[in-house]
Amino acid sequence: MPNLQTHPNVEIAVRYHEAVSRFAAGEELARFLHEDVVHHELPNALFPEGNVRDLAGMLKAGEAGRGVLSDQVFEVVNAVAAGDQVALEVKWRGTLAVPLGELPAGHVLRAHIAAFLDFRDGKIVAQRNYDCYEPRRL
Numbered sequence: 001m002p003n004l005q006t007h008p009n010v011e012i013a014v015r016y017h018e019a020v021s022r023f024a025a026g027e028e029l030a031r032f033l034h035e036d037v038v039h040h041e042l043p044n045a046l047f048p049e050g051n052v053r054d055l056a057g058m059l060k061a062g063e064a065g066r067g068v069l070s071d072q073v074f075e076v077v078n079a080v081a082a083g084d085q086v087a088l089e090v091k092w093r094g095t096l097a098v099p100l101g102e103l104p105a106g107h108v109l110r111a112h113i114a115a116f117l118d119f120r121d122g123k124i125v126a127q128r129n130y131d132c133y134e135p136r137r138l
Helices: 008-021 026-030 055-068
Strands: 033-041 051-053 069-082 085-096 108-120 123-133
Touching: 008 026, 008 069, 008 085, 008 108, 008 123, 026 055, 033 055, 033 108, 051 055, 055 069
Parallel strands: 033 123
Antiparallel strands: 033 051, 069 085, 085 108, 108 123
């Protein structure tokens, strides 16, 4: 059973991850994000140099995900909020729609994610992701 603290920003964070799970795009995704949002994806197996995206980059990445994955699920298993910050523990899985390196279409990737979200005016203004992909799954 998830340990999700009752807090308005936790509720927004969970709904945001549910929207990303279903490849939300455009206004459906943007409604969670502050116009000044910055997403830092720390170095990981898929992005060894990491990534930094603004609002336009996040929306573009959301669109691009549809071309690489046939489905994905973000399961928020723990959430803690303090003021305008939320820390999440998330399990992710995504099924490849196309081959990725030596992995065939249909292969399931899995990751354990720590995500830290900062809120302003009820929207996400900063997101930092630490994605840990399971071995032999890349």
